[in-house]
Amino acid sequence: MQSFSAFLAKFIFLALILQSVVRFSFCQEGFCYSPSILEEQPLYWKATNPTLSPSHLKDLPGFTRSVYKSDHALITPESHVFGPLPEWSNTLGAYLITPSMGSHFAMYLVKMQEFSKSALPLKDVERFVFVLHGVVTLTDASGAKHNLEVDSYAYLPPNLKHSLDSSAAATLVVLERRFPLDLSPIPFPVYDLVMVYNYLENHASEQIIGSTSEQPLLETPGEVFQLRKLLPTSLAYDFNIHIMDFQPGEFLNVKEVHYNQHGLLLLEGQGIYRLGDSWYPVQAGDTIWMAPFVPQWYAALGKSKTRYLLYKDVNRNPL
């Protein structure tokens, strides 16, 4: 038979486990209630103990961290609106950046399902696809099939036949940019308006298929972040996609202001993004549009590294 002291020890042990389970469930997402929830809370308790955790704020009616201004936008996941993509089958898409904001490119999320299939981009539009979840099959112009897993990507030059399909759920981020190949049929006044003229004779871009981890780390003079570029840096390519990694506490040394535009998807981590005169707490899943010359700066915070994917127009004279 158990002695009373053994029984007491077991009782205390079980009570401690129960208390830690209760505490754990109320300490998730960085927010703990104190004193213990086992005590009855007084009337209006919440008014003097506001919920501080961002994950709770997200659920406030009408609350969003999304912001849309003339020179930048932050689009956070609770604002995503998915709908069918024109001519894609069994697929939902959410346009996050489009020329209606002032960008010269579009960036959208694509959720593919079983038996889903892409449509071709519009005429003269180049496309970049990056896999965020699942596996998609790219069938290229020659009929060859390429399986793209998470962290893999493809660049398809304008007017190159291809299709993407998936036999299970998969998520992609897609960037598209109009690449004028032949401006001659465009009447003179319109021609003037589209002088962001990207075509360079003898510099045709080619289909690229790759994976982030295969790309070498590049020099970043004066900066501490790690940089990979997913596309060739040759003249044929009028944009590049950068993958940038920051350890917690690292930040951009240059307080950047430049003529290039950006589309950014935060893939991992948390931090503060400065855009113009505003400072935004951001985290994985957030999208940012940066117009030319918007002051921009990032500091990685939180407990894990930040990784973001960044569209940047390059290799063209801005005149």
Ligand code: UGY
């Ligand atoms: O290359 C860039 O312009 C990059 N460093 N910008 C950014 O991270 N906002």
Ligand code: MN
């Ligand atoms: Mn920049």
